[in-house]
Amino acid sequence: MADQILDRIRDVVDGQIDFEGQKLAEILATAVLAIVGGISFLVGFLLQDIALALKIGLGGTALTFLLVVPPWPFFNRHPVKWLPLGGEPAITSTQQNIVIDAKLFAK
Amino acid sequence: MYNSLTRIQAVFGFFTTVAFVVASLIAASDFAAPRTPSATVKATNVQVVKGRPHYYSTKKEEYAIIKFSLDADLSSLFTWNTKQLFVYVTAEWPALPAGGTNQTNKAVIWDTIITSPSADHLSNLGPAALRKLRKQSAGKSVDPNRGKLVLKNQKPKYQITHPSGRIASTADVILRVHYNAQPWVGVLTWNQDADLGLWRKLAGGVSAAFELPALKTAAKKAGSA
Numbered sequence: 001m002a003d004q005i006l007d008r009i010r011d012v013v014d015g016q017i018d019f020e021g022q023k024l025a026e027i028l029a030t031a032v033l034a035i036v037g038g039i040s041f042l043v044g045f046l047l048q049d050i051a052l053a054l055k056i057g058l059g060g061t062a063l064t065f066l067l068v069v070p071p072w073p074f075f076n077r078h079p080v081k082w083l084p085l086g087g088e089p090a091i092t093s094t095q096q097n098i099v100i101d102a103k104l105f106a107k
Numbered sequence: 108m109y110n111s112l113t114r115i116q117a118v119f120g121f122f123t124t125v126a127f128v129v130a131s132l133i134a135a136s137d138f139a140a141p142r143t144p145s146a147t148v149k150a151t152n153v154q155v156v157k158g159r160p161h162y163y164s165t166k167k168e169e170y171a172i173i174k175f176s177l178d179a180d181l182s183s184l185f186t187w188n189t190k191q192l193f194v195y196v197t198a199e200w201p202a203l204p205a206g207g208t209n210q211t212n213k214a215v216i217w218d219t220i221i222t223s224p225s226a227d228h229l230s231n232l233g234p235a236a237l238r239k240l241r242k243q244s245a246g247k248s249v250d251p252n253r254g255k256l257v258l259k260n261q262k263p264k265y266q267i268t269h270p271s272g273r274i275a276s277t278a279d280v281i282l283r284v285h286y287n288a289q290p291w292v293g294v295l296t297w298n299q300d301a302d303l304g305l306w307r308k309l310a311g312g313v314s315a316a317f318e319l320p321a322l323k324t325a326a327k328k329a330g331s332a
Contacts, residue, residue: 013111014110014111016109016110017108017109022108022109025108025114026117029117029118029121033118033121033122033125036125037125037128037129040129041129041132044133044187045133045187047248048186048187048248048249049187049225049248049249050188050225051248053133057125057126057129061118061122064118068114068118069111069114069115069118071111
């Protein structure tokens, strides 16, 4: 029972996303941070206000963290299709037993 | 990037890179801003008195008290990247014997820190003076008026002497104005000896030569302006 709770906590803390999601996360983080950096310099330079540039930069970085770190659903739109166990064709039944040793299948 | 921890690390890593690049751009933007500082300084009242380095000292030394007038326009030194400007006035006179290997004697007689509005919260002022300073800038992020200094017969901060303890009747003393511009990001810069691109060297900034009088404070030199 404690195992189940720990598993659930681990899933939440892990925040796993699929591979397409990881690619998207990387592109998003790079693009948003670079654009935020550019905007913060330009706005600061044109308005001659360095405190504003700092605020824009830090705010944009916080936004990037919020956008990329939590496992949002749009990062999980292409889940990995794992092959069935033991080399059998794909099992359509919703019931699958955990394989403890090779002799245990569910058909 | 497969779990939240690695995503945090990746985003933070790129954030530090972006921060470094933006800071370099800001520091480089300083070179695109022209600097045209100018200053005139003259000694108005010079005295030499006998004194001690501190209360319990048995040594007796001669100290020169050089009051001066300063008119400076250092407003072009204030950009968005300026944190504060440190301005100081030195008294310099040649070392004897003339033509020898000793360095010119130099001693700071007065200095001040002029903060840019973005750094006012770091200044060494009490709440009332700070409020007054902020009101003068009227909410501007860069206030060039802070670079305009007008001092009349200013009392020096420091009384100067020579390591030998004798400074009376010294000839060929001049006052020189220096500044040190301290940026938020970038290199520290001082007043330069030659023009560098858009940055001009300080126009003026050196007083006419005057003499330190003999002891007995009766000698009141009006200063050779």
